[in-house]
Amino acid sequence: DELAKNAAYIGTPGKGILAADESTGTIGKRLASINVENVEENRRALRELLFTAPGALQFISGVIFFEETLYQKTASGKLFVDVLKESGVLPGIKVDTGTVVLNGTNDETFTQGLDGLAQRCQKYYEAGARFAKWRAVLKIGTIEPTELAIQENANGLAMYSAICQQCGLVPIVEPEILVDGPHDINKCAAVTERVLAACYKALNDHHVMLEGTLLKPNMVTPGSDSPKVAPEVIAEHTVRALQRTVPPAVPAVVFLSGGQSEEEATINLNAMNKLKTKKPWSLSFSFGRALQQSTLKAWGGKAENLAKAQEAFLVRCKANSEATLGTYKGDAKLGEGAAESLHVKDYKY
Amino acid sequence: KPFVDVLKEGGVLPGIKVDKGTVELNGTNGETFTQGLDGLAQRCQKYYEAGARFAKWRAVLKISANEPTELAIQENANGLAMYAAICQQCGLVPIVEPEILVDGSHDIQKCAAVTERVLAACYKALNDHHVMLEGTLLKPNMVTPGSDSPKVAPEVIAEYTVRALQRTVPAAVPAIVFLSGGQSEEEATLNLNAMNKLQTKKPWSLSFSFGRALQQSTLKTWAGKEENVKKAQDALLVRCKANSEATLGTYKGDAELCEGAAESLHVKDYKY
Numbered sequence: 001d002e003l004a005k006n007a008a009y010i011g012t013p014g015k016g017i018l019a020a021d022e023s024t025g026t027i028g029k030r031l032a033s034i035n036v037e038n039v040e041e042n043r044r045a046l047r048e049l050l051f052t053a054p055g056a057l058q059f060i061s062g063v064i065f066f067e068e069t070l071y072q073k074t075a076s077g078k079l080f081v082d083v084l085k086e087s088g089v090l091p092g093i094k095v096d097t098g099t100v101v102l103n104g105t106n107d108e109t110f111t112q113g114l115d116g117l118a119q120r121c122q123k124y125y126e127a128g129a130r131f132a133k134w135r136a137v138l139k140i141g142t143i144e145p146t147e148l149a150i151q152e153n154a155n156g157l158a159m160y161s162a163i164c165q166q167c168g169l170v171p172i173v174e175p176e177i178l179v180d181g182p183h184d185i186n187k188c189a190a191v192t193e194r195v196l197a198a199c200y201k202a203l204n205d206h207h208v209m210l211e212g213t214l215l216k217p218n219m220v221t222p223g224s225d226s227p228k229v230a231p232e233v234i235a236e237h238t239v240r241a242l243q244r245t246v247p248p249a250v251p252a253v254v255f256l257s258g259g260q261s262e263e264e265a266t267i268n269l270n271a272m273n274k275l276k277t278k279k280p281w282s283l284s285f286s287f288g289r290a291l292q293q294s295t296l297k298a299w300g301g302k303a304e305n306l307a308k309a310q311e312a313f314l315v316r317c318k319a320n321s322e323a324t325l326g327t328y329k330g331d332a333k334l335g336e337g338a339a340e341s342l343h344v345k346d347y348k349y
Numbered sequence: 350k351p352f353v354d355v356l357k358e359g360g361v362l363p364g365i366k367v368d369k370g371t372v373e374l375n376g377t378n379g380e381t382f383t384q385g386l387d388g389l390a391q392r393c394q395k396y397y398e399a400g401a402r403f404a405k406w407r408a409v410l411k412i413s414a415n416e417p418t419e420l421a422i423q424e425n426a427n428g429l430a431m432y433a434a435i436c437q438q439c440g441l442v443p444i445v446e447p448e449i450l451v452d453g454s455h456d457i458q459k460c461a462a463v464t465e466r467v468l469a470a471c472y473k474a475l476n477d478h479h480v481m482l483e484g485t486l487l488k489p490n491m492v493t494p495g496s497d498s499p500k501v502a503p504e505v506i507a508e509y510t511v512r513a514l515q516r517t518v519p520a521a522v523p524a525i526v527f528l529s530g531g532q533s534e535e536e537a538t539l540n541l542n543a544m545n546k547l548q549t550k551k552p553w554s555l556s557f558s559f560g561r562a563l564q565q566s567t568l569k570t571w572a573g574k575e576e577n578v579k580k581a582q583d584a585l586l587v588r589c590k591a592n593s594e595a596t597l598g599t600y601k602g603d604a605e606l607c608e609g610a611a612e613s614l615h616v617k618d619y620k621y
Contacts, residue, residue, distance in 0.1 A: 197476035204469035210516050240521070244482050248550045249515040278520045278552040 003212025004251070006090060006130050007170045010214060011252025011282040014321050015061035019256075019288035020047055021094035021133060023066055030292075036301035044072045049299060050292070051080055053310035057087035059321035064092040064133050064172075064286070070124065081128035092131040092172070093124045095160065099137055108149040111136050111156050114163070121167035131170035133216070133286075134160045139178045140191055140223065150198045158202035165212055172254070172286065174216035175199050179258045179343065181223035189220045189237045196245035210249040216256050216286050217242075219268055224259060224343050235271035239279060248280035255283070257290030259343025265290040266319045266328060273326030284324045289342040291316050294334075353400035364403040364444070365396045367432070371409055380421040383408050383428050386435070393439035403442035405488070406432045411450045412463050412495065422470045430474035437484055444526065444558070446488035447471050451530045452617055453495035461492045461509045468517035482521035488528050488558050489514075491540055496531060496615050503536075507543035511551060520552035527555070529562030531615025537562040538591045538600060545598030556596045561614040563588050 010017065022030065027046075028038035036042050047069050051057070063084055070093055073079050081091045095117060099109035111134060121132065136153035138145040153175060161171035175195050177188065196217065203210065220237040222229055242253060257265040265287060272283050285291075294316065299309035315332050322328040332338075353363045367389060371381035383406060393404065408425035410417040425447060433443035447467050449460065468489065475482065492509040494501055514525060529537040537559060544555050557563075566588065571581035587604050594600040604610070 193476065197473055201469055201473040204465065204517070243521040243552075244519050245476070246520075247516050247518065248520055248552050249512070280515075280520050280550040280552040 001212065002168060003165055003170050003209065007212050007214055008251045010061045010090060010131065010170070010254070011284060012061050013282055013284075013324055015059055016285035016287070016320055016324060017062045017064060017092070017254050018050065018060050018291055018317075019064045019133075019286050020050060020069065020292075021064040021066045021092075022288065023094075023098075024068065027066075030296060031301070034296055034300050040068070042301065043068070046296075046299070047072065047080065048074050049306060049309055050295070050313055051083050053313045053317075056310070056314045056317045057084070057089050059317040060089050061284075062090040062092050062131060064094055064131075065129070066094055070127050070129065079128075085128065090130045091128050092133060093129040093169075094135075095120060095124070095132045095164075096134040102149060102152060105146060105149060106141065106144060108139065108144060108146060109137055110149070110152045114156070114159055117160065117163050118167060121164055121169050125168050129169060131172060131214070132160075132164045133172040133174060135174045135176060137176050137178065138191075138195060140181045140183050140187060145177070145191060145195065150195055154195070154198040154202040157199055158206040158208060161203060161208045161213060162206045165209060170212055170214060171208070172214045172216045173199060173203070174256065176216075176256055176258070177218050179218065179221060179224045182225040183223040184226055185220060185222045185229060185233065185237050188218075188222065189241050192217065192220050192241045193244050196241065200245060200247060210247055211251065213250060215246060215250055215253045215281075217253065218258050219255055219260075221258075221268075231267045231271035234268045235275050238268075239272055239275055239277060239283075242281070243278055246281060250281050252282045252284055254286035257285070257287045257342070259341060260290055261341050262290045262293050262316055262338040263330075263332070263334065264339075264341075266316070266323045266332070267330060269320065270323035270326055270328040270330075273324060282324070285320045287320065291320070293340065293342060294338045351400075357400065362402045363400050364405060365401040365441075366406075367392060367396070367404045367436075368406040374421055374424060377418060377421060378413070378416060380411065380416060380418060381409055382421070382424045386428070386431055389432065389435050390439060393436055393441055397440050401441060403444060403486070404432075404436045405444040405446060407446045407448060409448050409450065410463075410467060412453045412455050412459060417449070417463060417467065422467055426467070426470040426474040429471055430478040430480060433475060433480045433485060434478045437481060442484055442486060443480070444486045444488045445471060445475070446528065448488075448528055448530070449490050451490065451493060451496045451615065454497040455495040456498055457492060457494045457501060457505065457509050460490075460494065461513050464490065464492050464513045465516050468513065472517060472519060482519055483523065485522060487518060487522055487525045487553075489525065490530055491527055491532075493530075493532075493540075496617070503539045503543035506540045507547050510540075511544055511547055511549060511555075514553070515550055518553060522553050524554040524556055526558035529557070529559045529614070531613060532562060533613050534562045534565050534588055534610045535602075535604070536611075536613075538588070538595045538604070539602060541592065542595035542598055542600040542602075545596060554596070557592050559592065563592070565612065565614055566610045
């Protein structure tokens with residue numbers, strides 16, 4: 001079955017996903033941070049920098065595209081999807097169209113994108129995409145997340161997943177619980193378990209084949225306004241939450257980095273893979289900011305910085321590859337910004 | 350000597366059935382829910398004091414044209430979750446048993462689909478009720494064709510069963526102890542063995558919780574006569590050893606088959 005095969009491949013030990021699906025608005029903020037103009041050529045140049053970085057793609061099993069990027073080419077005229085294909089990397093596509101506030105809630109949201117989704121997926125499949133991504137967002141507050149928010153987001157994820165599978169795309173199920181807040185790690189764990197249980201019930205209700213899906217959850221951590229804890233503690237709480245909710249049929253769990261710095265995210269992932277406990281799914285990464293931050297800074301939008309930037313990218317790819325094997329020694333050459341927190345309060349993509 | 354002490358000395362944990370049987374669900378076609386929640390906490394405390402360390406509650410569902418209905422699945426899952434939460438509060442490990450009866454003319458795919466739907470509902474309910482999965486056990490039916498359908502090989506049963514579990518049972522659950530339904534002693538052992546031989550993801554151990562399938566030939570051999578005790582105990586040992594090997598995937602199918610070991614124990618619409 002193609003879906004199960006592709007999902008399993010993405011979870012290959014030693015590999016993970018590069019989330020390069022920043023929407024035009026979001027990538028604009030990144031470019032602005034290095035004083036680069038948000039025009040199509042610059043967006044294209046950045047992605048070309050990443051996809052052609054020497055030695056990097058061997059550590060990447062999949063790249064998530066934003067729609068514009070799916071049809072872009074290298075300066076020499078080769079489609080990005082073909083660049084990936086040649087290195088055995090699966091192209092993926094972000095298919096949601098963003099979040100909208102849920103009526104009657106305290107700014108909780110649901111995710112849109114179901115309208116015409118089947119047709120869009122068919123188009124993306126023809127363009128070479130083999131997996132998709134849909135980001136649902138929940139937050140922890142005094143009464144949040146509410147049952148309504150959990151149900152709506154779980155249901156949206158399940159509907160999207162079912163449609164994807166009908167079109168040959170492996171759905172990444174992403175129920176992100178924002179790190180914002182003063183809550184402790186136990187609260188995050190309880191909410192994560194509740195949310196994941198709701199997701200898998202919804203996926204079952206919608207007849208989604210779990211072997212052909214991936215999970216992209218938050219790690220279980222203290223809130224951003226709470227004291228930090230050791231990677232081993234994060235690893236323990238995270239893996240336990242997954243053991244309690246994620247059926248073994250799911251081939252791989254590819255964590256989002258939330259607001260973690262590049263180095264934090266890598267060390268936490270490494271700690272999880274070192275843990276000696278039941279882990280019937282591989283534990284890998286689907287990082288955006290946590291793979292690109294120091295690369296962006298090294299590039300600064302200047303052609304003469306290309307090699308330096310690509311080296312910085314390779315450093316993070318290799319470090320995260322080792323983290324999926326539990327062999328990262330924390331000795332990656334830290335580029336500027338690698339230890340910098342990437343947390344932005346109430347982050348809107 | 351109290352039986353619980355006999356067990357204790359043999360390193361065996363005593364368990365206790367705590368449900369009070371099934372009652373028909375209003376407006377359904379013979380579907381049921383399980384009773385036993387009233388005063389359950391007090392009863393569990395008493396049982397714990399008597400030496401019990403785990404409990405069992407049997408929920409029953411059936412496959413038919415329209416069954417199991419969403420109502421039956423929800424009620425039974427909820428009952429299991431309420432019972433499980435109360436047990437844990439009293440120090441008893443709850444065995445979660447959502448038996449889907451084998452009766453019917455459906456094929457193995459149908460059984461698999463229903464089993465997956467039922468188990469998914471159970472684990473959602475257990476999560477809703479804050480039950481700690483690490484301190485529970487699951488006692489499901491194996492995934493098989495219906496009793497009126499042609500039989501299939503143990504390897505096929507093993508494949509469908511383990512896949513259904515992979516799709517629904519979180520890794521935090523330490524062990525799955527199958528019920529034997531109406532299977533003969535030998536069938537149940539062979540099927541369990543086939544599951545343990547399967548090379549695939551199995552983060553829970555796969556074992557047995559057999560009644561009829563452990564006692565049938567023992568019963569026949571004993572026939573209530575004092576002089577048959579030793580022979581009957583030999584028969585029990587044969588099945589215990591065979592099933593032990595089945596949990597390791599090393600059963601060679603060569604257990605001395607006593608009278609009745611290959612006899613189907615299926616009784617239509619079985620009422621306990």
